[in-house]
Amino acid sequence: MQLSGDTSCIAAARRLAAEFLTRAGTEQHVAVAAHALGLTQLVVSELGTNARRHAPGPALMELRITDSTVEVTAQDSVPVRPTIHASDPQRIGRHGLEIVAAAAEDFYVRLEETGKRVTAHIALGDKRKLLGEES
Template sequence: MDIPLRTHVTTQDRARPLRYSRTWDTGVSSIAEARDAVAALLARARPRPGRRPLQDAQLVVSELVTNAAKHAPGPCALRLELLPDATALRISVTDTSGEPPRRRPPDPRRVGGHGLHLVGMLSRGLDVTWLTRGKRVTATVSLGPATA
């Protein structure tokens, strides 16, 4: 199910955080789609974040969604929420796996297995919330100084 990007307005006519969500019934069909959703959401931010924070957020989304697709069979979901004043982007990925995310020991000769290290470096940490069927992994990426 797709929920289009939009700004929610309160009764005081103040904008609430921009949000995006997407679910996949049978696993993720396109990691690029998740990265594109980050770009589309941040393009609507006021003030707009710079290029580096956008790339960091896209990389974090890519790694989290890839892990869900690779390690958790079945449905999964992505939720993006731009925090007030466009200071950070909260990224949540829900999947059906009961296994916690595991960082593998660093090995520069290994191809793959570095995603959670990257997420840790580019975000304010990784939170795992256990659900009835699976888990939700959340990372918050700072968008740094924003430019108009």
């Protein structure tokens, strides 16, 4: 999906991510926990917001099912590695990558000639239930 235009594209990206995971469950019989769906929408929102806010031109978002995760990749036109700021409860804003790193099983940035790809893998299962916690 292409992220362009105003910030309404972020809401559309969250909606498309939910539809993608719902279809993966119903059409491909992929087990997707409700918690995983929510985390995926959060990661899509944070990566999409960063791409729209910090890079000129269009950004691309790609979702793929890989083994037991959904891979969320945001591609933009700025070939600069983003910074995850140290935790600071007094800071307002700039927590997006902290959130993504905390939500993801795996998180990495790949610089390219034309920009960068930021990728996060979100577990499709709900670890809280595996640990015996209730949602």
